[in-house]
Amino acid sequence: MNTADLGLPVDVPSTALFTDQYELTMLQAALRAGTAHRRSVFEVFTRRLPEGRRYGVVAGTGRVLDAVENFRFDAGVLGFLRAQKIVDEPTLEWLASYRFSGDIWGYPEGEVYFPGSPVLRVEGTFAECVLLETVALSILNHDSAIAAAASRMHTAAAGRRLIEMGARRTHELAAVASARAAYVGGFDSTSDLAAGFRYAIPTVGTSAHAFTLLHDSERDAFQAQVDSLGRGTTLLVDTYDVAEAVRAAVEIAGPELGAVRIDSGDLLLVAHRVRQQLDALGARNTKIVVTSDLDEYAIASLAAAPVDAYGVGTQLVTGSGHPTCSMVYKLVARAESADPRAPLHAVAKKSLGGKSSVGGRKWAARRLDADGVAEAEVIGADAVPAELADRQLLVELIKGGQIVAREPLDAARERHIAARAGLPLSAMQLSKGEPVLPTEYV
Template sequence: MNAAEDLGLPVAVPSTALFTDHYELTMVQAALRAGTAHRRSVFEVFTRRLPDGRRYGVVAGTGRVLDAVANFRFEPGVLDFLRERRIVDEPTLEWLAHYRFRGDIYGYPEGEVYFPGSPIMRVEGTFAEAVLLETVVLSILNHDSAVAAAASRMAVAAGDRPLVEMGARRTHELSAVAAARAAYIGGFASTSDLAAGFRYGIPTIGTSAHAFTLLHDSERDAFTAQVDSLGRGTTLLVDTYDVTEAVRTAVEVAGPGLGAVRIDSGDLLLLAHRVRQQLDDLGAGDTRIVVTSDLDEYAIASLAAAPVNAYGVGTQLVTGSGHPTCSMVYKMVARTDTDDPRAPLRPVAKKALGGKLSVGGAKWAARRRDADGVAEAEVVGTGEIPAELAGQELLVELVRDGEIVTREPLKAHRDRHKRARDGLPMSATQLSRGEPALPTVYV
């Protein structure tokens, strides 16, 4: 059976109402008392800069945001908690008891790339209903987009060789599931995490660890037990003791039809060449070599000329390869002066201090391309979109009047990312430090 999201369906999650900060609720209480809570407002998610050295960002987590918004409801137990802690007063608790987001959400489709200033998501509704979503939206997008960006860079470095996500033991158990999802969007082929496979339909993979070899009286016994159970196409871990001896034993046990060997330590470049030569000499020319061991995009790139068939990546992937957040923010950019939903919106923005620039007004975004179809600028503006950019808009409708209107299977996000990345200038995929691949132009 395919996972719900793999079919483009919502994923069941519990109430997300407390995935918020204390001050979101106190702002709502104060705004209700002041009579300003129901003013129509527009909030936008964007980042002022990419992580140091990155040429582009990757939008990931949008589907999880939609699930979180749909389940943002204050159930009786949650209301009791807020009442007991005296976080908000009774009139606010009454308002929260009936809370449902009934506004609109637009955003870059999942898998798309973004740049500094890109309005990645736009949330429109009353101040009270929209401000409550700030923390949960940012926590999802910042985490998932960081992992997806790292995954994308690793996928570029790996070329046609498949990547396995295996970072579940290096992060929070729920973050591990989200990371596997984001990694798949960024270009990974599979995950070791069964919860991610169950929830999102991502292919899962895995065979054995060093403990399995240590369990048995000899390496030969361990290999024999694994082959007897999983077949000759399995992957045998060959660096528990002596790699050369292990490879020889592995081929003797499984025969030349052995599926793969995995190397998890040592000088991977040197070992890969030695193991490839040994496998060929033993008649196992089709046996693949899988390498793991704290890989990142730079280590993967350094193995490009090595006879490696696949990579397994854990710690560096789930921590964003040194950049575990994208520093996205959720800022009000427009509001009305009255409760009348038909009242005109006027731009608002925080005064820029210390480089924290915000641009007022609800924005559109489009990607300008050159004559060859290669992206050359991220164009962001308010008002009417210029005629020459019509049809190149980036934001799509996600939620209308509180109802989710866009659902896609996970593969669609993955395919979109590859198309978006392929449409960037060649400099975008360089691993060396540099400026964003596209300038952001405000009009």
């Protein structure tokens, strides 16, 4: 288990500036007005799923916990804020000792969600909670979008292996987060070594076309790779003529050749031809890996092809057309004074254009039908009905400022597979449709 799963290294820099300036100016004004220490509840939710999507996937929760743990205004950060005159000295003094001391509840990572689902609930004073808005949304919006795309691709792959290969198609830090989210969504491995190091995700990779072009012949390249990596390696066979390459690959590596990779052409047709050729050459156990701008629809179209694994890059790390989940972080309840015993009152944004919110500190549960299949996402702000008491979705993540719910990444991955399996079968359809579960407010 990588140490990152147990807590970030001590030299991880502060996450306090992964925020928008207005978080700090709101803090300054609230401190001056005497309202900053009112007990408050914020919730993260989305008003709608991306167009045509039938469910969402919660991902990034573990990264949010890391970000909260490292949300510290150290000397360098405070010096920057002072030099840029972002906030006044009293606010800087308050920030110098900032440590989140409240509670955070949320859907466990890997769980599915629907419009209105309170995927994260942050409780504490207004001052300490408001500062976490931007970093929490940044992580959850990105990672959940990638995990949702990964989940659809995992469904389309129908048990065949999936390799995340998007590092070169996105920002270098986003690449690590994308690999993590893809693993939660069902991918089996990544090409990105930073993701492997940080999150203990299995890594894979052998060679690109450049390696073949470097050598005087394709046979020389194959021989060099087999000599170095063994007969179980994966040889890239579409640099020149595929049939010639497959013949040379088997001649050099023998029937023990691990796999061949196809990265261009009509993948359905080429995969069939390559499978026939491999079998005829006695390499019946040699796998076929296909890459080349795949998405969930392309993967589904290859269901009849003799393919053993898919490598996916661009479409995965861009959310397959939906790079964000449009999650928001809204104040839903607050006290009328700084007295910690003051009762909470529901508050809500009432805006035109579909941007209103529902007030109150909410719980969420998933109601099942007689066959044990999910039939509704039920959300309320009052007492939980007895019949839903054991179906509640939120779990405690941080209590009194201390993280209480760290878990291995594999736990989130397994949770997602189980959560998705509990949805109606229509959730597995790749065609556009409405959310597979209605959201009911009680």
